[in-house]
Amino acid sequence: MNRTDIPDSNAGRHRVSILSGRRPDAAHWDGVQLCRLESRRNGRQECLRYGMSACSHRGAVAGRQNGIPFRVISACFALVYFGVGSLTAETSNPTLQAQFDESERNPVGHAKEWITNIVVHTPEYRADIQGDVTVSFRASGMSHVRASCWQQPTAKEPSPWGHDSVIIPAIPLDEQGEGKFVFPADQYPHGPLTVRIHARGEGQKQDICQLQLYNKGGVRWKEGIPKTNPPAAQGMKLVFADDFNGRLSISHDGKGARYQSHKTGGGDFSGWGFGNLEDGTNPFGQVDTYLRIRAAKRTDGKGSTGLLSSANEERGGFYAAAPAYFECRFLAQSAPGTWPAFWLLSKGSLNKPNLHGTDELDIIEAYGGLGWGNPNFPGYAVTSHYWGQKDSAGKPKKDDSLAAGVPMLELGGKSSWSTTFHTYGLLLTETDTVYYCDDIEVFRHPSGSISKTEPFWFLINYAIGGISGWKIDLERYKNASDMYVDFVRVYAGGKRL
């Protein structure tokens, strides 16, 4: 047994040693399974098992593992085991790290490489967590794994957008593909979060498991309706706000409630049907100041999920006309079939018959899933539709050009709709229709004729499959998935209809 002492990087409080069955050296280190991590804390020795991979310290150990050279520049698992925030980890294999990065940023280019592989043993999917949480998983046949989670600004990473935090770097797995790591949840945002476990194997096969968790501890960051008004709503008045910090008021037809749980006027579109608060299909939950929409298969084998419409079947409810600004903040999961959206419909569409047509403004439509047969794009879509309308030549009005894919991995903090919360907004004026992501303008076009005059209602939903045409496969996640809505608010030019 050899001992490799790691220099104490936290001034006398911790001392970390690696005990290995074979002395690590520059040529080879295969003592991973024999590896043991010890610490001395305040003069007491603690022994901590370390069962997954290499750990060393700057200058202490460089080596090669499974043919992959590495040099860990700080004691990453000291961070994991002791929760010492000042310690981070990297491997010295930039090629491997770059491969992980590139495939997350360009899933389309790797469409045929994605498979469903990773199985998380603990904690349970969608579990409440706090403190140090052991995440154990299996990635059969995969050779390397990395785990990440979006983190609020820290002293080392002060970007106000937050940043992608590597929990474990790209490290080798054993032959069985079993692995575990400790996720120090107290160092990450309070509330809903997504731990991304990304594994790669031979032949470029790879998988990302999005482990949805709810952090009961952690750091409160950007929660709730901001105290400031959105820049795009300058000069307008707040006419609607819901921070989802109280009992949800919703019913199947919207009567006597703030929201309706189906598309007003008919036409539900989700493969897993939109459920109702008042019966056994209820998808809605209240957690702190979040609305949780849980898509789930019921015991009868059918799936339920949720929609909020601000209109109701009595032509009442909430509407706003130009000039107006609509905004919603949410987080959802990217998995085959998930289809979160925040969108608007013009009120005239509720007329029977609808002689004037309908404007539909899709502020965000996101399609989940990776791999062949799934959408694969890491961003989301904004679209303006002009249904049932004719142009000056008497031909159906085309809306083909009124759509854009938003490359959100290149905007602002460069994170996905499934990685962390974002706000999605739309400014509607009598001249322009402008789409926003986190207050960044992402698309603009002249307003349609109906958009200039008619009031709109809004819809927030977590559709699963359905008319999107994309397949549903949530088996890996035990046939459930969560969308968390933080708030919705609407501003208008003082004119409420």
Ligand SMILES: [Ca+2]
């Ligand atoms: Ca809230």
